[in-house]
Amino acid sequence: MTSQKEAAAGSNGHLRIAVDIGGTFTDLAIFDEKNGELSFGKALSTHGQLVDGIQNTLNGAGANIDEGYLFLHGSTIAINTLLERNGARTALLITEGFRDIYEIGRVNRPDAYNLFFSKHEPLIPRSLRFEVPERLLADGSVHHALDEARVRELARHLKSLNVEAVAILLLHSYRNPAHEIRVREIVQEEIPGVFVTASHELSQEYREFERVSTAASNAYVGPRVSAYLGELEAHLGEKGFPGDFYAVQSTGGLFPVEHARRECVRMLESGPAAGVIGAQAICAQLGLGDAIAFDMGGTTAKAGVISEGKPLTSSSALIGGYEKALPIQIPMIDIFEVGTGGGSIARLEVGNALRVGPQSAGSIPGPVCYRRGGTEPTVTDANLILGRLDAENFLGGEMLLDKEGTERAMQEKVAGPLGLGFVEAADGILRIAVTAMSHAVKAVTTERGLDAGAFTMVVYGGAGPLHASAIARELGIRKVLIPFAPGYFSAYGMLFSDLRYDYVRSVFRKLEDLSFDEIEAIYREMEQEGRKALGDSAVTPESVEIERGADMRYVGQEHAVSVELPAEFFERQDRAAIKERFDSVHAVRYGTSAPAEAADLVSLRMTVRGIMRKPPRNAVEEGSATPPANALRATKDVYFRSCGGFVSTPVYRRPLLQSGNRVEGPALVEEHASTTVIQPGDVAVVDAYGNLQISIGSEQE
Structure with missing residues (x-):
């Protein structure tokens, strides 16, 4: 066994590298343990070839991967495979007499009077679910011995059906896994190379429906996730990475990639969980016990809660919402997600009703303003039209945005049919998006018996700071904190994972x-x-x-x-x-x-x-209440509904702000991967570590 120090010495490695793949961007954070420095990178995600996006991010940041000793990774590949229903052809082997428990489920019907209600759809069709003669009692004793000959016969039949994965659920295996272990061995003997999941490997709890759903989900996503992680591991080796590869679990903890390739379902919320861990680290540094962690990226918005210094966790999750949920019975940070992000598409539905999301333009083609072929207006496009994003200074000027093309698309697709100007349409899109995102916060606070207004909201993600103040006002939250490097925050949070x-x-x-x-x-x-x-x-x-x-x-x-x-x-x-x-x-x-x-x-x-050793966060230079002159980049017209239209608004460079600086709204604070909107009536103060602490509203209001 090699210690961190020994690993670094043996391979000349001193970099801890963290990469998070989102629906639109791939983010990178690097902690140099030799000099204590942090560095960041961002590139568009490359769907279908995720490894290419990771390499583009590494190249863009000039990362010396051969100096790394630990590579940490979070990805949406597992959750997306479940939600998009494009996983492996999977079979289920289950105790005789219980073939249909996966389909029957809990018979939940939350809306009793909805004539169009439809229940959950199993990932595995009934034609691929097979009964195994065996039975254990609740204490784990054998009531009916396993029929190994029948299992072998079933395994050969599965091979003829060209299944790619097999899930195994035998009753009471949490008490005695012997039968499941033997079934797994027989399947692996008869179908070499098939992905096999036995329920006891993931869950040591009772509740057969939840356990079969967990095993089925793991088997369903397993071949795709395992192949991807194997491809990434091989790619890192080819590029000269000498260290060890760890994945982030939905608990925010780390586990070796060989475990992640077997227990893929533990990575469902790896990126969002890492963000909550990063928020926990910020709270610990500031002595803040309770906070809401809110993450808005390009595709979704997520919220979690930190209570008494620790993230609130759950022993299970419902993937796909309560009505059609597939339960996953593993520990994870309690995170609620809505399909609203910077890339969420605004469209008109029946009756000219304006809807925002959950469909997303992602990175391909992306928002109209990205000039990558997008034709449908998005939340990002609305922010550009309202002056909250700068067409010439997006990602530090690395990506020039198309404002005129965005205005034309907004007028054609949304504003014209509604009889509005494109500015009014853009403002309406943001109002709808803010309402939708506030539901994520309510789901982890109000619905958990917590008062959202009593919490500080820590907001991050590339799009989060743009909407932080508006969401806080919607919920009655009075304090918002925009942390260090919000546009890379989930990757940054991985550096604090244990x-x-x-x-x-x-x-x-x-x-x-x-x-x-x-x-x-x-x-x-x-x-x-x-x-x-x-x-x-x-x-x-x-x-x-x-x-x-x-x-x-x-x-x-x-x-x-x-x-x-x-x-x-x-x-x-x-x-x-x-x-x-x-x-x-x-x-x-x-x-x-x-x-x-x-x-x-x-x-x-x-x-x-x-x-694990945590990266330090050094204090920023101390200043006065007035920001230094060189921090003011420009003054531009920005739309604020409370002001009745566009108003002249100062734009500050965040890296040049100093501790103690006070910025009164309206104002914009720009950095490489994010922009913070400080609304009229808000006051932002830079704290000792460079965080923006925003008081929503003012004493005079």
Whole structure:
């Protein structure tokens, strides 16, 4: 096993390189551990050939990849494969008698009176779902032995059907995985090279529908994601990268690429999760305990919450929305996403109703203003028309934007049919986009029992700072923070990610009957497994942190909530403290609790985290309240509805602003990959680390 220091010394590597692929841009952040410097890069994403976009980003930043020792990567390839339904031809092997549980699901019907309601569609059609003669009981004992001859026969049949992936779900394998392991072995013997996923490898929890959906999703995306990661790994080797390759999980933690190629579904929200980790680092630096992390890129807008210094997490997610959801039963940061980004297309629907997104122009062809063949106006085009983007200074002047062509497209496609001017149409597009994006914030705050107005909103992503103030006003948020390098922030956040392994065991015990010795034995087993995984890693963390938790519910309830439980609760064998913690979490989540009611302990959870060295963030030069003269780049006309139209607006260069500088709205603050809009009535102050802390509105309002 090689430590970080030894790895760097052995390969002359001293760069930690992080790359995040988004729907429009691919972002790069590099931490030089030799001199403590950070550098960034950005290039358009190259869909179909994602590796080319990564190499373009590296080339554009002048990165010396042969000096790297750690390559960190987040990508939307897994989630896009699920949402676009273009994954592998996948088969399902399932316990006899349970062929249709994947299709039956939970029979959720959230809108009882919707005559056009349609339920979820399985990723695997019924014709590719096959029953395996076997049965385990709930305690893991064998009720009916596995029919290996039948499994082998099924495997040969699957080979004749040219399946690319196989998912395996056998009842109660979370208690005893022996049957699943044997089925996997037989399939691999009969169909060499096929991608195989057994449910126990991903989830050690009960609930057969959620487990089969998780296994099916992993198998469905597996061949594509595994091939892509393998291609990228080979490409890095060809370019002389001597270090180790780690992927970002949906928890924001890192795991080796060989694990990511098997457990691809853990990468579903890798990029957005890294952004939340970056926001957590900013909050820790500023002593800010509670914040909303809001990320707006080219395709989507995402929101997560940091509470008491930690990101709020979930033990599962519903991919595709509640109505048609495919559940994924793995730990992840609680992130809600809406299909509104800078590239979201504005179009007229039946009755000339204006709609923005979820369709996106992406990077190909991109917004009209990119001059890459786009013909449909987007949110980015609207910002250009309103003067909030500069046609001559986009990405520091590297990409010239077509303002006249954008105005023509806006007039032809939107404004003309609505009987509006193109400026009014552009303003309407932004108003609709802001309302849609505010729903993402509400989903992780109001719907979780939290008051959004009590949080500071940390806004990033290339398009986020353009709309931060408007979204905050929509939600009653009074404080907004635009962090360092917002246009590269998800890649930047990866540099703050730690090695992480999550474990869960379903136990089903009444709290009042709990055997602490039994529970302690389960926790020790999970901890040992996690420490071994860290020990097997190519890099050695600076320290190891262990977090315990449990899923709990009141007796008689069906669903549980996850509760973080300090180890001292178990050391003291303090049932009352465990119950009080559960009651408080339940009250926040549901607005009510029942301290007098008994509770069940459903599952035990453990996170084993290997703490990595974090990049420093040095203080910026201190100045006065007045920005230095050279920070003012220009004065231009920018549209603000509250002012009744275009008003003369100062434009500042963010890299030249100093700590203590105060900028009153209306104003624009430009940097290489993003522009911050400071609306009339807002006041932005540059803090000691260069963050823009914006007070929404003013004392006089």
